[in-house]
Amino acid sequence: MTIDTHAHITDIKFDxxxxxxxEKAFNSGLSKLIEVSCQMCYWxxxxxxxxxxxxxASFGIHPADVLKYVKSDYEKLExxxxxxxxxxxxxxxxxxxxxxxxxxxDAQKESLEVQLDLAxxxxxxxxxxxxxxxxxIIEFIKKQSFIPKGVIHCFSGTLEQAKIFVxxxxxxxxxxxxxxxxxxxxxxVVKNIEIGKLLLETDCPYLAPQKYRGTRNEPxxxxxxxxxxxxxxxxxxxxxEKITTQNALSLFKxxx
Ligand SMILES: [Zn+2]
Numbered sequence: 001m002t003i004d005t006h007a008h009i010t011d012i013k014f015d016x017x018x019x020x021x022x023e024k025a026f027n028s029g030l031s032k033l034i035e036v037s038c039q040m041c042y043w044x045x046x047x048x049x050x051x052x053x054x055x056x057a058s059f060g061i062h063p064a065d066v067l068k069y070v071k072s073d074y075e076k077l078e079x080x081x082x083x084x085x086x087x088x089x090x091x092x093x094x095x096x097x098x099x100x101x102x103x104x105x106d107a108q109k110e111s112l113e114v115q116l117d118l119a120x121x122x123x124x125x126x127x128x129x130x131x132x133x134x135x136x137i138i139e140f141i142k143k144q145s146f147i148p149k150g151v152i153h154c155f156s157g158t159l160e161q162a163k164i165f166v167x168x169x170x171x172x173x174x175x176x177x178x179x180x181x182x183x184x185x186x187x188x189v190v191k192n193i194e195i196g197k198l199l200l201e202t203d204c205p206y207l208a209p210q211k212y213r214g215t216r217n218e219p220x221x222x223x224x225x226x227x228x229x230x231x232x233x234x235x236x237x238x239x240x241e242k243i244t245t246q247n248a249l250s251l252f253k254x255x256x
Contacts, residue, residue, distance in 0.1 A: 001030075001031040001241060001242075001245055002029060002031065002200055002222050002244065002245060003030070003031060003200065003244075003245050003248040003249070004030055004032075004200065004202050004204075004219040005199050005201050005248050005251075006034060006127065006154070006175070006199075006201030006202065006203050007033050007034065007036065007203070007204050007219050008037075008042075008205060009021070009022065009049060009055075009204070010035060010037065011204075013216050021218050021219070022052070022055070022219070024218070025218065025220040028220045028223070029223065029241075030222065031054065031245070032054045032248075033054065033056070034055075034057065034087060034252065034255075035049055035050065035056070036060075036090065037057055037058065037060070037080075038058075038060040038062040038090060038091040038092075039061075039062060040061075040069070040073055040076075043059065043076070043080060050085040050086075055085075056085050056087045056254065057083070057085060057086050057087070058087060058089065058090050059081055059083075059086055060090040060092045061073070061074070061077060061092060061111055062129060063091075063092060063093050063094055063095040063108045063111065063112065063129055064095045064097075064098065066104060066107045066108050066110075067107055074114060077115075077118070078118060081124065084254070085254070086254065087124065087255055088119075088124050088125045088126065088127050088150075088252055088254075089116075089122075089124050089127070089148075090115065090127030090128060090129065090153070091127050091128070091129035091153055092111060092112050092116070092127070092128065092129065093112060093128040093129035093130045093133075093153075094109070094112065094129075094130055094133035094136050095108065095129060095132070097132045109140060112140070116144065116146075116148060119148040120146050120148055124148075124254065125148055125149045125251050126148050126149075127153050127173075128150055128152050128153055129153050129154075130153070130157075134157040134158075138164055138168075141168060142168070147168060147169060149169055149170075150171070150251070151170060151172070151199050151201075151251065152165050152170050153201065154173050154175045154177070154201060155173055155174065155186070155189065156186065157189075158185060158189075159185070159188050159189050159192055166193060166194075171197050171198065171199045171247060172189065172193055172197055172198055173199050173201045174186075174190060174198050174201065174225060174229060175201045175202065175203045175207050176203070176208055176217060176224070177207060178190060178228050178229065179209040179210040179211070179224050179225065179228045180210055180213070181210070190228075191232050195229075195235065195239075195240065195243045195244070198244055198247065199244060199248055199251070200225055200226065200244050200248070201225075202217055202219050202222050202225070203217065204216070204218050204221070205217050208221060209224035209225060211224055212224075226240050226241055229244075
């Protein structure tokens with residue numbers, strides 16, 4: 001049994017067969033799923049989705065488009081976070097990948113601060129998105145008086161950076177790229193970070209594992225990530241599933 005702690009099932013790419021995709025995932029050994037709803041246009045759709053058993057949500061505002069949001073959107077977000085099936089806040093974080101994102105670094109930091117405060121206020125963990133900004137986010141987090149528990153989503157930094165996040169109390173999110181042949185640095189991270197600190201995420205419809213690379217990713221493909229971690233760490237697949245599931249349940253306490 002596994003938990004996909006990071007999916008975007010409300011994405012339009014699932015509009016034609018969402019029900020089948022979810023059914024297939026649960027029939028293939030997935031026990032729970034967290035829908036990460038970090039764009040306002042998907043919030044209502046996500047609220048509808050989490051009415052289903054074993055599907056939970058994280059609500060947040062993605063760093064890449066913080067400039068589109070106004071104060072009343074954050075008020076709406078605060079209401080969503082109080083939903084009993086909302087088990088986390090995010091994705092929030094820093095994204096320095098796009099040229100235009102460099103222009104809104106201050107806005108990204110401000111949004112991150114607001115969302116960290118909401119996580120603190122409602123006692124929920126954070127899902128941190130970080131792209132080309134690992135040192136920036138480490139510096140930012142260290143300056144906070146309170147650091148909520150959370151996960152560094154789809155980790156793609158170095159082993160040294162991963163160790164710093166673990167020391168700060170974060171879990172490391174492992175996604176499809178760990179199965180790619182050229183992901184030497186990520187494989188090194190998985191080998192050297194204890195299994196008790198790793199979380200499974202598909203980030204579907206993005207980042208399909210090697211076997212399905214170039215196609216739409218789905219929650220049922222999570223087994224490919226499990227197999228890769230098991231192979232890197234020389235562990236049984238069952239053990240990887242069991243421990244990462246425990247990790248997910250201890251971080252996302254709202255999962256019942
Ligand atoms: Zn995502």
